[in-house]
Amino acid sequence: MFILRNKAQITNAINNAKALHPKVKMVEFSEYAVTGSTGNTSTVLCYRANGECVVDCNCPSRVPCKHNAAAIALHVHVAARRGH
Numbered sequence: 540m541f542i543l544r545n546k547a548q549i550t551n552a553i554n555n556a557k558a559l560h561p562k563v564k565m566v567e568f569s570e571y572a573v574t575g576s577t578g579n580t581s582t583v584l585c586y587r588a589n590g591e592c593v594v595d596c597n598c599p600s601r602v603p604c605k606h607n608a609a610a611i612a613l614h615v616h617v618a619a620r621r622g623h
């Protein structure tokens with residue numbers, strides 16, 4: 540889990556996601572199912588806590604992973620379309 544604090548993190552995440560081409564499916568707004576290159580599917584939650592944007596992936600990776608990146612890319616896109 541990590542907290543999005545600035546736009547650069549989002550930009551980096553989106554660039555990473557583009558390079559890795561994981562498959563992202565929106566389960567519902569703020570919940571995404573991401574399938575990585577190994578075929579494993581992780582669930583990523585994007586939500587607000589204490590005014591901060593938190594991204595939480597259920598995979599074992601301790602660093603901001605590609606699932607997070609892919610989910611953020613879609614989340615930002617959907618949020619923008621909804622006017623969030």
Ligand SMILES: [Zn+2]
Pocket residue numbers: 581596597598599600604605606607
């Ligand atoms: Zn992950």
